[in-house]
Amino acid sequence: MDYALVAVEEPLDWINFHAIRRVELFEAKGRFGVYNDKHADDYADFAHPYLLTLDGRALGTARLDLLGAGRAAIRLVAITAGEQGRGHGRVLEMLVSERARALGVAVLLVNAAEDAVGFYRKTGWEPFDWDASELVNSAVSCVQMRKLL
Numbered sequence: 001m002d003y004a005l006v007a008v009e010e011p012l013d014w015i016n017f018h019a020i021r022r023v024e025l026f027e028a029k030g031r032f033g034v035y036n037d038k039h040a041d042d043y044a045d046f047a048h049p050y051l052l053t054l055d056g057r058a059l060g061t062a063r064l065d066l067l068g069a070g071r072a073a074i075r076l077v078a079i080t081a082g083e084q085g086r087g088h089g090r091v092l093e094m095l096v097s098e099r100a101r102a103l104g105v106a107v108l109l110v111n112a113a114e115d116a117v118g119f120y121r122k123t124g125w126e127p128f129d130w131d132a133s134e135l136v137n138s139a140v141s142c143v144q145m146r147k148l149l
């Protein structure tokens with residue numbers, strides 16, 4: 001079992017990245033036809049989009065947004081449905097945290113979907129209100145959390 005955290009750059013990586021996010025974060029939550037695979041934030045300088053692969057197969061996604069002053073937000077975390085509940089999310093969280101630390105991040109932040117709060121608690125996060133403006137236009141109910149690296 002060989003996990004890798006792949007920086008999304010190649011065309012096939014982008015296809016897998018968008019496919020997992022479209023299904024798990026939008027369609028599985030009843031939101032069809034609204035996922036935008038051309039969203040400017042995915043291609044911004046602050047954004048570090050990643051795929052989790054296992055033996056070369058794409059299983060999960062996360063985007064790390066560097067916010068400055070040692071802070072970063074982790075966004076759009078997802079593991080493909082047939083593979084959830086098998087420990088891959090824990091590996092993804094660990095690898096993204098490691099990568100963030102290497103990029104000089106000391107505080108990781110997230111807007112956790114309500115039904116994912118248990119996952120974040122299990123992986124060392126705590127509730128923490130970090131920016132109320134982030135939640136204003138949120139389509140799903142979220143809890144703000146942080147992790148000190």
Ligand SMILES: CC(C)(COP(=O)(O)OP(=O)(O)OC[C@H]1O[C@@H](n2cnc3c(N)ncnc32)[C@H](O)[C@@H]1OP(=O)(O)O)[C@@H](O)C(=O)NCCC(=O)NCCS
Binds near residue numbers: 024086090
């Ligand atoms: C949330 C998600 C990323 C977790 O990934 P996963 O691979 O299923 O999680 P893991 O199997 O690595 O679980 C790690 C731990 O968290 C727990 N956990 C996972 N999902 C949980 C949940 N929704 N609620 C409570 N605990 C959860 C597991 O029981 C496990 O605990 P254990 O090690 O003590 O047994 C994944 O389920 C997912 O993609 N969900 C749909 C998309 C989503 O909601 N993303 C979050 C957006 S903020």
